[in-house]
Amino acid sequence: MPELPEVETIRRQLARKIIGKRLDKKTIKGLRRRGKFLIIDFKEGSSLVIHLKLTGQLVFNGRPNKYTRHIFKFNDNSQLLFNDARKLGWWKVVESSDNIEKRLGPEALKISLAGFEKALLKRPQARIKPLLMDQKFIAGLGNIYSDEILFAARINPSRRVKTLSGGERKRIYENMAEILKAAINSKGSSVRYYLDAGGKKGAYVKYHNVYQRDGKKCLRCGATIKKIKLGGRSARFCPNCQKP
DNA sequence: ACAATATCCTGCGAGC
């Protein structure tokens, strides 16, 4: 499930490979990431926007397989595969990325603690886990990292924002930054489908404490990790470390 | 303002 660290990993790897190359007579100027969107900017002014959704992969110079939905071919005969087992991902050429910008809140790795606090103040009734996954609130977090951040911060995912103390809000903020950076350093989390631009798996899975560990022992206290539904999504947490 | 549900889609594992 590509979230911020996975898309950022792909962005960094691809930037080294394709900047300056031509795609359909347009020259690639640079690559940006906004939330979970990858944006390839052309010198001519337009941009190619890509969203990998659940199972999308972008593999540079890989071998096509039955999940290859599209092949971006560059002027030097190198190519980029868009593989997507579940076909939910998409790509589109746009003249401006304003539409993307409108749908997203501040970047999870760029927001300040003060900015985070201010954003939380506007949503006192919201439960913290679905809120962290709301891209209009903060851009970049999905189910894996929201679970891991709340475990690290020792906050129950069902907690409403207004019940959080200043210390708890700060713990969430600090663990968010720390975990996202660590995950980028490990080139993301490969749970089932995710591969980086070199077709390799991300290593951060070995640091997961709760995601897809329901029924197993908490690595911190030994209690059994629970799974509940929140906002239509599963949330995993330790009932002992993350009390209501 | 927040919650819940459906939608898109298919691979996978569980259970019979």
Next chain:
DNA sequence: TGCTCGCAGGATATTG
């Protein structure tokens, strides 16, 4: 072995 079924979740739309 093979079938059905539920689940996985990113974003969006809709209804309560």
